Amino acid sequence: MSEKKGIALALHDWKILFKDDWKSLVIALYMVLVGYGVLVGIPVISTAWVTKLGFTEIEVGRVAGMDLGGLAAGSVFTAWIIQKVNRRILVFLGIVIAVAANALCIKYVDYETVLYLRFFSGFGSGIYTSVAVAVFGMSIRPALAYNLMLFSFAFSQALEMQVLPQLSMNGIYMTFMICFLITIPFLGWLQSYPVSKSDNHAQTQTQEAVKRSSLVPWICLFAIFLTYINIGAYWTYIELAALNANTNPDLVGSTLVWASFCSLLGCFIATLLSNRFGLIRPLLIALITMATGVGLLSFGITEPKFLMSVFTFNLLWIFTDVYQMGSLANFDDGGRYSAYLPASQGLGQIVGPNLAASILSFNLGYESVFMMCWAAAMLAMIIYWLLHRYLRATDPEMADAS
Structure with a gap:
């Protein structure tokens, strides 16, 4: 039998994945779509904090950073205990914390209170999301x-930008509260404790790689x-920066919606290129272009x-995520490190908006914010x-x- 390549190989891998614990x-x-909801929808949520609650641009950066920093903290907490604690209990705990924090945000609208409530909301989301990401990391085809x-995410992002x-x-x-609560009747679909499902060859490769360099x-x-x-x-301030530059508001809103669908193309191209060139080489080109x-x-x-900028960013955001998460999965035995993914992302999300807010507080302008983004990438x-x-x-x- 001839070796499968290109689309045929991709379809073969999809069939194997769906024979897993569907x-x-x-x-x-x-x-993960719900847990990353704030991250994905941060441009419109940031604008809402400004227009509906009266927060300043600097305060928006702090609040967004606290929310996504909470995501990181919840993820680290989960990664430490996921091997010992029933996953269903962890997810339920995350739901309770996130729902309670969001409910309190309805009652309290002052900046100081919202700042800390968003951290707790993010913490609950981090627990909830980290368990979900670990499920993917332990599947038979994690990448x-x-x-x-x-x-x-392309569909959920477009939906959030529109709704x-x-x-x-x-x-x-x-x-957000309703979306979290919908999970409860389906908690039984989760395995109570981690069970690695990687095939033996992949697992052997992973263990050898980890032994070489942990x-x-x-x-x-x-x-x-x-x-x-x-x-x-970038994602926290792109809408505010465009509006500040007197860009047509209707153009900004519609662009953020339609650019979301670049993710579809990004995922398709990323799959085909990874089968041909591996993960890291295309990632280097993607990061330079982003x-x-x-x-x-x-x-x-x-x-x-x-x-x-927006269409390139949305295409390559998902593109780079596919390669980065896939690369991590190649060195990850049974999802151990996958549980830290939301933490790594969340820490970046708290540092990025706060760095941007500090830059704006020094009156350096949005141009300096985007230069900082370039340097990080x-x-x-x-x-x-x-x-x-x-x-x-x-x-x-x-x-x-x-």
Whole structure:
């Protein structure tokens, strides 16, 4: 039999994935879409905090950072105990915390109180999301499972961009609360305790790689953190920056909705390229291109630059996530490090908006914010380049693994 390539190989991998524990995968997919809801919808949520609650641009950066920093804290907490505690109990705990914090945000609208409530909301989301991400990391095809997750973000992101601006601030909080509560009847679909489902060959490769260097997964997580400094700052302020530059508000809103669907193309291309060139080499090109699209705005925002930057960013956000999560999965035995993914992303999301807020507080303007985003993306690219060189010297097969 001839070796499968291209689309045929991708379809074969999809069939294997769906023969896995489909119930766990389905509920985990729903959970990551809900858990990452604030991250994905942060441009319109940030604008809502300004227009509906009267927060300043600097305060928005602090609040967004607290929310997504809570996501990181909840993820770290979960990663420490997920091997010992019933997953269903963890998810239920996360739901209770997130729902309670969102409910209190309806009652308390002053900046100081909202700041800390958003941290607790993020903490509950972090617990909830970390369990879901670990399910993907322990599937029989973890890289492909992450691709499915990111592919689905295109639809959830477009939905949030379309629906959330039509809601009041309380309506936004209520939407998140309902989405969390819907999970409860389906908790039985989750495995109570982690069970690795990686095939023996993949597991052997992973164990050998980890033995060679236990630092490699942590290096991947640090690079993801840097990438999300860029993503966090850019995605928090892109709408506010465009409006500040007198860009047509209708154009800004519609662009954020339609650019979300670039994720579909990004996932498709990423799958095909990874089967041919591995994960790290295309990731290097993607990060350079993303940095260029973000850095373009450091020279001023015009409508053509805005359109080019946003569409490039959305295409390559998912593109880079597919490769970064897939690369981590290649070094991850049974989802141990996968549970830290929301932490790495969340830490980037708290640092990015806060760095951007500090830059704005010094009156350096949005141009300096986007220059900082460019620098973070390029630093992540350099780390992956060094990692690829190291792997090429020590384990060429792993360096180009898909």
